[in-house]
Amino acid sequence: MYAKFHSIGAFVPSKVLSNADLEKMVDTSDEWILKRTGIKERRIASENEVTSDMATIASKIAIKRAGLEKEDIDLVVCATVTPDYFNMPSTACVISDKLGIKNVQAFDISAACSGFVYALSVAKAFIESGMKKHVLIIGAEKFSSLVDYTDRSTCILFGDGAGSAVISATEDKNEAIIDIHASADGSYADFLVTPAPGAVHPVSQKVIDEGLNFVQMKGNETFKLAVRTLTKDVKEILAKNKIDAKDIPHFVPHQANYRIIKAVGDALKMTEEQVVLTVGKYGNTSAASIPMAINDIYESGRLKKGELMLLDTFGGGLTWASALLPFAGESL
Numbered sequence: 001m002y003a004k005f006h007s008i009g010a011f012v013p014s015k016v017l018s019n020a021d022l023e024k025m026v027d028t029s030d031e032w033i034l035k036r037t038g039i040k041e042r043r044i045a046s047e048n049e050v051t052s053d054m055a056t057i058a059s060k061i062a063i064k065r066a067g068l069e070k071e072d073i074d075l076v077v078c079a080t081v082t083p084d085y086f087n088m089p090s091t092a093c094v095i096s097d098k099l100g101i102k103n104v105q106a107f108d109i110s111a112a113c114s115g116f117v118y119a120l121s122v123a124k125a126f127i128e129s130g131m132k133k134h135v136l137i138i139g140a141e142k143f144s145s146l147v148d149y150t151d152r153s154t155c156i157l158f159g160d161g162a163g164s165a166v167i168s169a170t171e172d173k174n175e176a177i178i179d180i181h182a183s184a185d186g187s188y189a190d191f192l193v194t195p196a197p198g199a200v201h202p203v204s205q206k207v208i209d210e211g212l213n214f215v216q217m218k219g220n221e222t223f224k225l226a227v228r229t230l231t232k233d234v235k236e237i238l239a240k241n242k243i244d245a246k247d248i249p250h251f252v253p254h255q256a257n258y259r260i261i262k263a264v265g266d267a268l269k270m271t272e273e274q275v276v277l278t279v280g281k282y283g284n285t286s287a288a289s290i291p292m293a294i295n296d297i298y299e300s301g302r303l304k305k306g307e308l309m310l311l312d313t314f315g316g317g318l319t320w321a322s323a324l325l326p327f328a329g330e331s332l
């Protein structure tokens with residue numbers, strides 16, 4: 001039995017936070033943000049719109065596009081670092097309930113921006129082992145809930161959104177996910193960290209006073225390591241599977257920073273047409289970034305059945321992952 005990437009769906013909140021808006025909030029400029037990151041604007045969820053709400057809408061679309069009913073789903077995996085609750089119930093349980101999916105295994109994955117590709121690897125393993133047939137995988141973030149909007153080094157980067165995919169069993173090797181590499185190195189944990197709340201820093205006045213509940217990032221160090229690691233990782237997965245970068249119509253990188261994407265794309269000698277870019281309009285949506293980008297090319301009619309995708313991602317942990325797979329859903 002093989003696993004295939006059966007369908008995609010996504011949701012973005014309607015509220016736009018532009019660089020001009022951020023100029024009024026912190027000491028920054030549209031020119032600086034655009035030049036250093038490629039980001040023009042990002043979406044921000046409203047106060048009563050939470051991670052599971054966005055994920056539920058994206059998931060309904062993905063299930064419908066797979067031609068399935070909610071009763072067909074036998075595993076729900078949600079990748080997020082902005083769960084509805086820290087840390088019970090899992091957001092996957094909340095989403096399952098909102099979708100009306102009963103009595104199936106549901107759990108979250110915490111791998112920051114690499115979460116969706118990690119979830120893809122879990123779905124592939126469950127399906128190939130014969131344990132599950134239709135796995136709903138989700139990358140969803142209300143990242144604005146972790147951001148200190150007085151910290152210019154982080155608040156310009158992140159946005160909110162959700163993307164979902166159904167991964168299904170197939171006997172046809174031609175439509176199977178080809179390969180996934182997923183890895184981590186915890187010695188770089190302090191490059192990207194939200195110190196509280198958690199066992200190390202339970203909620204306290206100190207947490208509030210020192211803003212330990214907000215994301216902290218060593219931006220420049222993370223940037224350099226991301227370029228190095230991703231370039232090596234994508235070259236390895238292509239070489240291992242004897243696929244030339246020029247034969248990949250859709251390179252779908254994690255949308256963190258245009259300069260990281262460009263450096264990796266250039267190292268692979270990719271053309272502009274091959275590289276999927278949504279960072280300008282959505283910023284970095286962490287685990288949601290890759291499924292939102294896949295949805296973008298699907299809805300614009302660029303992603304056709306059978307076409308190869310190369311996914312690559314990098315995030316807190318530190319974690320990183322890449323995947324090679326054909327799109328096995330029906331073209332729009």
Ligand code: COA
Pocket residue numbers: 027028029032033036037113152153156192217219220221222223226256257284314315316
């Ligand atoms: N507006 C204006 N100036 C800013 C700024 C902002 N929003 N944020 C930082 N600066 C300033 C710094 O204070 C610094 O000033 P100084 O030289 O006077 O000290 C200068 O700009 C350069 O800062 P630096 O952090 O070295 O910039 P950079 O080129 O590395 O760009 C990031 C910063 C965050 C855009 C970039 O490092 C990045 O994208 N890193 C990776 C982030 C990432 O991918 N994270 C998630 C992984 S999933």
